[in-house]
Amino acid sequence: xxxxxxxxxxVLPVAPEFKVLENHSIAIEHGRIIDLLPIDEAxxxxxxxxxxxxxxxxxxxxxxxAHTHIAMxxxxxxxxxxxxxxxxxxxxxxxxxxxxxxxxxxxxxxLGIAEMLKSGTTCFHDMYFxxxxxxxxxxxxxxxxxxxxxxxxxxxxxxxNADEYFEKxxxxxxxxxxxxxxSTVFAPHAPYTxxxxxxxxxxxxxxxxxxxxxxxxxxxxxxxxxSVEKTGQRPMQRMENLGVLSPDLIAVxxxxxxxxxxxxxxxxxxxxVHCPESNMKLASGFCPVDKLxxxxxxxxxxxxxxxxxxxxxxxxxxxxxxxxxxxxxxxATAVSAQTAIEMATINGAKALGLGDEIGSLEVDxxxxxxxxxxxxxxxxxxxxxxxxxxxxxxxxxxxxVWVAGKHLLNQKLLTNLDEAELSEDVQKxxxxxTESP
Amino acid sequence: xxxxxxxxxxVLPVAPEFKVLENHSIAIEHGRIIDLLPIDEAxxxxxxxxxxxxxxxxxxxxxxxAHTHIAMxxxxxxxxxxxxxxxxxxxxxxxxxxxxxxxxxxxxxxLGIAEMLKSGTTCFHDMYFxxxxxxxxxxxxxxxxxxxxxxxxxxxxxxxNADEYFEKxxxxxxxxxxxxxxSTVFAPHAPYTxxxxxxxxxxxxxxxxxxxxxxxxxxxxxxxxxSVEKTGQRPMQRMENLGVLSPDLIAVxxxxxxxxxxxxxxxxxxxxVHCPESNMKLASGFCPVDKLxxxxxxxxxxxxxxxxxxxxxxxxxxxxxxxxxxxxxxxATAVSAQTAIEMATINGAKALGLGDEIGSLEVDxxxxxxxxxxxxxxxxxxxxxxxxxxxxxxxxxxxxVWVAGKHLLNQKLLTNLDEAELSEDVQKxxxxxTESP
Numbered sequence: 058x059x060x061x062x063x064x065x066x067x068v069l070p071v072a073p074e075f076k077v078l079e080n081h082s083i084a085i086e087h088g089r090i091i092d093l094l095p096i097d098e099a100x101x102x103x104x105x106x107x108x109x110x111x112x113x114x115x116x117x118x119x120x121x122x123a124h125t126h127i128a129m130x131x132x133x134x135x136x137x138x139x140x141x142x143x144x145x146x147x148x149x150x151x152x153x154x155x156x157x158x159x160x161x162x163x164x165x166x167x168l169g170i171a172e173m174l175k176s177g178t179t180c181f182h183d184m185y186f187x188x189x190x191x192x193x194x195x196x197x198x199x200x201x202x203x204x205x206x207x208x209x210x211x212x213x214x215x216x217x218n219a220d221e222y223f224e225k226x227x228x229x230x231x232x233x234x235x236x237x238x239x240s241t242v243f244a245p246h247a248p249y250t251x252x253x254x255x256x257x258x259x260x261x262x263x264x265x266x267x268x269x270x271x272x273x274x275x276x277x278x279x280x281x282x283x284s285v286e287k288t289g290q291r292p293m294q295r296m297e298n299l300g301v302l303s304p305d306l307i308a309v310x311x312x313x314x315x316x317x318x319x320x321x322x323x324x325x326x327x328x329x330v331h332c333p334e335s336n337m338k339l340a341s342g343f344c345p346v347d348k349l350x351x352x353x354x355x356x357x358x359x360x361x362x363x364x365x366x367x368x369x370x371x372x373x374x375x376x377x378x379x380x381x382x383x384x385x386x387x388x389a390t391a392v393s394a395q396t397a398i399e400m401a402t403i404n405g406a407k408a409l410g411l412g413d414e415i416g417s418l419e420v421d422x423x424x425x426x427x428x429x430x431x432x433x434x435x436x437x438x439x440x441x442x443x444x445x446x447x448x449x450x451x452x453x454x455x456x457x458v459w460v461a462g463k464h465l466l467n468q469k470l471l472t473n474l475d476e477a478e479l480s481e482d483v484q485k486x487x488x489x490x491t492e493s494p
Numbered sequence: 495x496x497x498x499x500x501x502x503x504x505v506l507p508v509a510p511e512f513k514v515l516e517n518h519s520i521a522i523e524h525g526r527i528i529d530l531l532p533i534d535e536a537x538x539x540x541x542x543x544x545x546x547x548x549x550x551x552x553x554x555x556x557x558x559x560a561h562t563h564i565a566m567x568x569x570x571x572x573x574x575x576x577x578x579x580x581x582x583x584x585x586x587x588x589x590x591x592x593x594x595x596x597x598x599x600x601x602x603x604x605l606g607i608a609e610m611l612k613s614g615t616t617c618f619h620d621m622y623f624x625x626x627x628x629x630x631x632x633x634x635x636x637x638x639x640x641x642x643x644x645x646x647x648x649x650x651x652x653x654x655n656a657d658e659y660f661e662k663x664x665x666x667x668x669x670x671x672x673x674x675x676x677s678t679v680f681a682p683h684a685p686y687t688x689x690x691x692x693x694x695x696x697x698x699x700x701x702x703x704x705x706x707x708x709x710x711x712x713x714x715x716x717x718x719x720x721s722v723e724k725t726g727q728r729p730m731q732r733m734e735n736l737g738v739l740s741p742d743l744i745a746v747x748x749x750x751x752x753x754x755x756x757x758x759x760x761x762x763x764x765x766x767v768h769c770p771e772s773n774m775k776l777a778s779g780f781c782p783v784d785k786l787x788x789x790x791x792x793x794x795x796x797x798x799x800x801x802x803x804x805x806x807x808x809x810x811x812x813x814x815x816x817x818x819x820x821x822x823x824x825x826a827t828a829v830s831a832q833t834a835i836e837m838a839t840i841n842g843a844k845a846l847g848l849g850d851e852i853g854s855l856e857v858d859x860x861x862x863x864x865x866x867x868x869x870x871x872x873x874x875x876x877x878x879x880x881x882x883x884x885x886x887x888x889x890x891x892x893x894x895v896w897v898a899g900k901h902l903l904n905q906k907l908l909t910n911l912d913e914a915e916l917s918e919d920v921q922k923x924x925x926x927x928t929e930s931p
């Protein structure tokens with residue numbers, strides 16, 4: 058008697074080989090995948106406490122959102138269609154200054170996790186304040202997360218100086234050392250907000266603790282040109298000199314890249330997180346995704362924060378990534394639906410240092426699973442389930458999600474959160490926010 | 495006693511002025527809007543046979559999909575991620591050759607209309623074969639459509655030569671002359687598939703009958719360079735010489751445009767239909783939407799066919815349009831959420847020659863209305879309903895649709911179609927298609 062058997066019309070294991078299995082079952086025990094086999098064989102081989110029939114559905118690895126600022130979900134739509142500096146100076150920074158505290162972080166993280174689970178995401182990387190609260194909230198809800206030990210050269214509600222950022226970040230890392238759902242990575246905000254000394258300290262500590270480093274890098278043309286003006290170096294060159302470029306680096310955005318820099322990323326095994334919707338909406342630029350992939354760079358996918366995207370919908374992000382890459386590369390074969398799915402699953406897992414644990418439906422990996430109903434008219438007929446997932450399905454078709462074998466979304470209902478209560482809390486926060494001076 | 499009163503949390507009339515009305519009612523009688531006023535005033539002034547309470551919802555004009563090939567919904571996902579000529583030669587054209595007939599057109603149109611209604615679209619422009627079947631199907635279902643009298647220089651299942659294309663197209667136009675839901679426009683396929691004589695005949699007949707002309711124009715770089723090679727002229731120049739450029743022209747795609755050509759479009763009052771997702775997915779190029787709008791060109795929005803997009807979701811298309819325009823213009827203020835909504839409503843109406851009849855919630859216009867529920871977690875909190883519609887809402891949040899006052903989608907249920915039956919028919923077609931040699 059095993060825990061769970063999921064019988065699905067289509068199964069996409071994603072790795073070790075990308076293929077579509079028809080009428081297959083996934084067997085789950087102790088939170089991990091123990092078998093993947095035809096439904097009729099599974100019926101003979103296993104009895105299970107929970108047998109889940111999903112006969113119009115595709116079952117695939119849970120989506121991995123490799124870059125967000127999750128609690129910003131509360132600022133979703135607060136200020137759009139503005140120049141970057143107006144947006145930051147007049148809206149986001151004042152809102153952060155007045156709002157960021159543990160309570161805000163808890164509520165914003167709950168809202169973000171609820172939205173993620175309802176759209177098939179089972180793991181997210183967060184880079185924001187109060188990683189302790191984000192980790193606690195995720196762990197309590199059974200959600201997988203990697204949280205960033207943020208380092209930035211100015212004081213915030215979370216910490217007032219470099220020592221405090223390091224100390225508090227490392228305390229979070231210590232606290233969750235044995236939590237199977239939570240891992241921690243260093244998160245220097247960006248080259249222009251972290252000085253050389255702090256980078257050196259991060260590199261040394263990350264090396265010692267075997268932690269990845271997650272950073273905004275080459276997000277915009279002006280970031281690069283400002284750096285050249287101030288330091289005589291492009292940010293990537295400075296990162297290389299500081300020893301930051303390595304297979305443990307997760308470089309986010311990367312819209313401004315020369316062919317030589319692309320080669321250097323590949324040579325150093327650097328992971329890139331592409332955030333197509335944020336890059337479009339903030340007019341940041343075009344990440345050369347097709348070139349990066351062809352050069353052998355591991356490219357993952359992220360939504361960025363919901364204040365700049367404005368959602369946590371990784372199905373939509375896959376679609377945007379696949380579409381945008383084609384027109385940027387002037388090649389309709391660039392970033393296929395298969396590639397987009399790999400970016401949102403196994404590539405994300407590898408980038409976050411979790412490639413052996415999640416990102417595909419393979420025996421012994423955690424049962425982090427997403428199930429999508431393709432019976433909706435907008436995904437009919439199903440000539441090819443892979444195309445339908447990326448180019449036609451919407452988040453509302455995600456029917457089920459499991460994280461480490463726990464059924465967190467069951468036929469579109471959250472099992473770990475009272476949605477109505479959460480919605481009320483969010484609206485209460487919003488009323489207070491709009492009434493505050 | 496009037497027919498319908500819709501009481502909504504937010505109402506977006508879109509025109510004559512773009513604003514957000516809170517707690518307003520729309521009064522409907524004989525299929526048209528007769529009043530727009532605060533809910534409390536409406537309660538005193540009107541009694542209605544149908545009182546619709548939508549307290550978490552935004553009510554706005556029904557979306558107008560200004561360019562599609564609707565029956566291609568049956569080819570959705572048939573072949574993706576391929577070079578254009580492989581896609582056409584090896585997949586789409588053979589599929590069309592074996593499949594296109596009145597029965598296919600009827601089923602594909604039903605599927606497309608069902609998908610459109612469920613995602614808030616109340617009017618579409620179709621350019622494909624058998625406009626008679628498309629018109630009949632739309633009219634029977636209560637859907638508004640403008641159908642293209644297709645003209646193309648090669649034979650198809652619909653017609654075998656120019657005379658037959660004209661004759662059959664004009665017969666459709668005649669048949670629906672008095673149908674309030676259906677209008678007809680000339681639809682020469684593209685400059686490279688229609689000869690000068692046929693263009694002259696279209697221009698003369700369209701002028702006489704006061705019909706718009708809808709055409710694929712400057713879709714790709716190679717269309718333009720091929721034309722220069724063959725005729726010594728860019729397609730737009732040829733169109734100008736043939737008298738095609740006018741306020742009655744609806745030019746679709748327009749990815750390759752010089753600043754001079756943009757000025758010429760503005761000067762001639764030409765309407766442009768932007769299809770951002772198709773342009774991205776087929777690697778066609780970037781339409782300079784922000785420049786066009788700033789030059790005063792009326793820019794509408796279309797999904798293109800579901801074989802190249804792959805859906806009929808105009809909310810998604812608005813979002814893609816707003817996001818893509820920003821990064822193309824290198825300006826985060828380009829194509830605001832407001833502008834995207836205007837493109838998908840009033841601009842579409844104007845382009846199709848229906849600017850006095852639909853496209854906004856104004857007294858005396860048809861009650862073509864879309865209602866979106868913003869209570870879902872992914873659109874919470876609502877700092878700004880306009881942002882939420884464009885940047886966060888998904889098609890699944892469309893709760894209701896009225897066309898000419900008829901409630902065709904009622905709390906997410908189609909009232910004019912049996913969804914299960916339609917789905918079965920589509921799957922039956924799909925089985926036959928995949929089994930055919």
